[in-house]
Amino acid sequence: MQELQQHLEATEQRLDAFLVKLTQRAQELLNGFEQEAVNIRRNDTIYGQAYSRFLAATRGQVQKLREKVKEVEETQIMPVFYRHCTQSSLAGFSSMVYEWRNRCQAKILQWEEQLYASESAAIERAEWQDYETVFQSHLQQYHAEKEKVYCKQCGAKLAINQVYYYTVYITCTFCQTQNIFNPGTSARQLEDTARKLAEQRSRPVLEQQQFYQQRERDLYMQAHELQLSLIHEKNNQIIKEKQQAIARLEEQRQEAVVKAPQLMEEYHRSVFDELNNLLPDLREHHEKFYRAITTHYQ
Amino acid sequence: MTNNPLLEPIHGISLYDYSAANARLANNVPVEDVCKALGIEQPVWEEVNDLWVKRMQEDGEFVVATQMGNYFAQADQHPKLGSLKAAAAAADQGNLQQLAADRYFYEELNGAREAAYEAGLDGAQWILENYGISLGDFQQVAMQWSQVMQQEGYETMNQYLQYRQEKKDEYAARFAEEQGGNVADDIEF
Numbered sequence: 229m230q231e232l233q234q235h236l237e238a239t240e241q242r243l244d245a246f247l248v249k250l251t252q253r254a255q256e257l258l259n260g261f262e263q264e265a266v267n268i269r270r271n272d273t274i275y276g277q278a279y280s281r282f283l284a285a286t287r288g289q290v291q292k293l294r295e296k297v298k299e300v301e302e303t304q305i306m307p308v309f310y311r312h313c314t315q316s317s318l319a320g321f322s323s324m325v326y327e328w329r330n331r332c333q334a335k336i337l338q339w340e341e342q343l344y345a346s347e348s349a350a351i352e353r354a355e356w357q358d359y360e361t362v363f364q365s366h367l368q369q370y371h372a373e374k375e376k377v378y379c380k381q382c383g384a385k386l387a388i389n390q391v392y393y394y395t396v397y398i399t400c401t402f403c404q405t406q407n408i409f410n411p412g413t414s415a416r417q418l419e420d421t422a423r424k425l426a427e428q429r430s431r432p433v434l435e436q437q438q439f440y441q442q443r444e445r446d447l448y449m450q451a452h453e454l455q456l457s458l459i460h461e462k463n464n465q466i467i468k469e470k471q472q473a474i475a476r477l478e479e480q481r482q483e484a485v486v487k488a489p490q491l492m493e494e495y496h497r498s499v500f501d502e503l504n505n506l507l508p509d510l511r512e513h514h515e516k517f518y519r520a521i522t523t524h525y526q
Numbered sequence: 527m528t529n530n531p532l533l534e535p536i537h538g539i540s541l542y543d544y545s546a547a548n549a550r551l552a553n554n555v556p557v558e559d560v561c562k563a564l565g566i567e568q569p570v571w572e573e574v575n576d577l578w579v580k581r582m583q584e585d586g587e588f589v590v591a592t593q594m595g596n597y598f599a600q601a602d603q604h605p606k607l608g609s610l611k612a613a614a615a616a617a618d619q620g621n622l623q624q625l626a627a628d629r630y631f632y633e634e635l636n637g638a639r640e641a642a643y644e645a646g647l648d649g650a651q652w653i654l655e656n657y658g659i660s661l662g663d664f665q666q667v668a669m670q671w672s673q674v675m676q677q678e679g680y681e682t683m684n685q686y687l688q689y690r691q692e693k694k695d696e697y698a699a700r701f702a703e704e705q706g707g708n709v710a711d712d713i714e715f
Binding site: 242243246249250253257277281282284285287288289291292293296300304393394395396397408513516517519520521523524 | 567568569572573575576580583584585586643644645646647648698708709710713714715
């Protein structure tokens with residue numbers, strides 16, 4: 229048994245060291261990604277193809293790190309567990325192997341969660357843009373460009389009094405000739421930029437929603453752990469206290485269960501209110517889109 | 527479904543017209559040629575395009591998007607757009623036919639494409655360069671296979687997915703070798 233214990237301890241230490249090395253490598257990768265992303269995005273096409281490829285490659289490498297850990301779990305941890313978990317002839321032997329397996333898996337899970345959080349945060353930082361400035365810039369560019377459009381027939385300046393998001397016919401008010409007006413790239417990007425700006429402005433509501441969503445899960449897990457601890461509990465006083473604690477946690481969890489979808493609805497409404505402010509001529513479409521989204525979410 | 531107002535034509539352009547037009551545009555057919563075949567001018571096309579996208583956004587049941595996918599797969603049979611091809615689109619007909627007939631070949635190229643993107647390559651361009659199949663043609667065949675997949679059982683689907691994953695791993699290893707390895711190849715347990 230002592231020999232096995234030493235083997236398990238050594239394997240666990242190797243796992244710790246392995247995960248530390250992979251974390252360092254992931255950090256180097258993500259730091260490099262963030263620095264490089266700035267240059268790539270600056271020189272990219274309007275569709276962001278170069279950045280998309282760069283992002284996919286980075287995600288691919290992060291995935292390789294996950295696969296490496298998965299492989300270690302499958303080849304170094306689980307075979308040891310399966311080999312020894314049923315050998316329960318010695319007292320405490322089986323529980324030692326189970327606890328070791330659980331500790332290793334918990335470490336792997338924690339490592340994966342941290343990696344996911346680091347990856348998401350790096351991508352979010354790399355992609356962050358002040359959409360207030362971008363939107364205003366597109367709008368100003370459109371208004372400047374539409375002032376330089378003249379009738380192909382008589383040369384008079386065309387009266388363009390609204391925002392067009394795609395190519396349209398404009399009739400010359402002087403000679404009645406029908407002209408084709410292409411509003412240009414900035415106008416075509418206005419709807420997309422407005423949506424991103426509306427989401428950015430509504431972000432605090434989404435963060436609140438995510439807080440309650442996470443809180444619901446955390447409270448559930450706390451109550452679940454208390455439930456598990458009751459399985460072998462004999463002391464009635466402790467049982468009573470734990471059951472009361474479980475009931476309190478459940479009450480708080482129910483508040484979060486109600487609050488999270490309410491906040492999601494609030495977030496959607498906020499995004500579409502912002503969109504209506506930014507592009508008031510599309511209000512009717514926004515409202516239909518809002519109904520479709522809320523129907524789907526429900 | 528036929529009574530759904532979201533499926534009514536827009537300025538005379540039906541969802542089938544719109545879907546087939548998009549299949550052609552995805553295959554690098556110029557928008558001017560698509561408009562000519564449909565008998566409309568570009569401003570009409572752009573408004574139609576904008577309105578069909580808006581209808582999809584307003585459709586909480588995804589009926590329009592689903593039907594568009596079905597029509598996309600039938601673009602070759604469209605009476606006005608079926609025969610329209612890009613001047614430079616000399617697709618490798620042999621590979622394209624194999625893609626449509628051989629599920630294993632289709633899964634392999636899917637795996638290769640995914641592996642290429644994860645290696646930082648343009649997966650669609652890689653398939654075009656190596657197999658002469660454009661993104662538009664590939665997606666059209668993908669829609670045909672998607673209809674087949676809807677009818678097949680879990681085991682069959684799982685078998686093909688496993689095959690795709692195997693191929694993806696093979697191509698990933700190949701791309702990694704070409705690029706000097708993966709980020710943590712030197713870290714051992």
